[in-house]
Amino acid sequence: MGFKKRNSGSAATATVLALLLLILTVSTVYYFVVQTWWFPPAINEIGKEIDRQFMRTLVITGVVFVLAQLGLAWAVFRYRSRGQRATYSHGNNAMEAVWTLATAVMFIGLGIYAQRAWAEVRFKPAPPEAMRIEVIGQQFKWSFRLSGPDGKFGKYKFEAHPEQEFTRDPWVLDPDDADGKDDIILGPGSVIAVPVNRPVELLIRSKDVTHSFFVRELRLKQDAVPGMTVPLQFTATVPGEYQVVCAELCGMGHHLMNTFLKVLSPEDYDKWLKDQTAE
Ligand SMILES: [Cu+2]
Known part of the structure; x- marks a missing residue:
């Protein structure tokens, strides 16, 4: 027609x-x-x-x-x-x-x-008074490590495991390193807490594949890359409980890889910390 x-x-x-x-x-x-x-x-x-x-x-x-x-x-x-004939336009170079x-x-x-x-x-270094928290991604859980009263992280002792064909580094602390004696390890699936208004520096690592640490309310998302320690800093000013998710498709259980970041008053934080060391 x-x-x-x-x-x-x-x-x-x-x-x-x-x-x-x-x-x-x-x-x-x-x-x-x-x-x-x-x-x-x-x-x-x-x-x-x-x-x-x-x-x-x-x-x-x-x-x-x-x-x-x-x-x-x-x-x-x-x-x-309107029934008119179409005309050809060559365009307009200036526009x-x-x-x-x-x-x-x-x-x-x-x-x-x-x-x-x-x-x-x-790129800005975290202030010296910042609380340092190691964040470790692994399929499909987050773990954390606090440096304890001395403020220093102990070294890991990575060992080869010849009895297993495919093995993951067990990430065991070196028993000979005094810095690690008071480290607090919050194992896979743990919730992490920070005191409100305190600068925090996360040291983000991965045990296996690339993960991504993401907290919406902090507007921060950072890849956890195997073999690297990536720093990320923030100061949370509103107490509450915020979801931590993995924002990098890291395998079949990727959707399960979430936990919570609690921002607590200094008193609540001390209580929380005591609970962690008691376990
Ligand atoms: Cu992940």
Whole structure:
């Protein structure tokens, strides 16, 4: 039908499509503005800075999104078929250059702005008073180690196990290392606690494959890479219980790899610590 008649365009189709674009744009903006589905509130300064950066990115890209969709809706409606003959357009080099440049400036600018928040956690050394916690990922549980009253971690004694064909390093503390005598090991599946408002440095390691330590409320996600110790720092300012998950597909039981981070008042933390050493 449409092949024979040149005047086959429908004003109604164009109007409906333009209206759909308008509804799509408005409803998308609505859900972001009222924040129907949103992140849990951040519990550390860096988390808040990451949220601010997220909002900056969202506002800039949101404005571009709205303008682009409204422009599209307008073009669909304005240039609907009225039976006229289509004309060929070769494009516009000046406009191509302008929006390519504008996009580049926007993305590079946001990238430069964001690297501060990113680098803060990863490259800045933790303050000397920071509490150090070793985090160990393994299929499919998290373990932790505290350095005990001396503040020093003992060495592990890795030994070959010739009786097993495939073996994992048992990660046994070296009995000859005095630093390890007071270390507190919180075995696979343990919950970890930190005192509120105290800088914490995590030393993230893996026994087997790559895992990823992720706490939504801290806005921190860091891979646990076999053979590496990756530091990550934060200061949690809101007491509570927050889920720790593995954010790297690490095997069949990946979905089971979760535990909790408790942020406790200093008194509650001391009580918790006593419970751990009593066991
Ligand atoms: Cu994992």
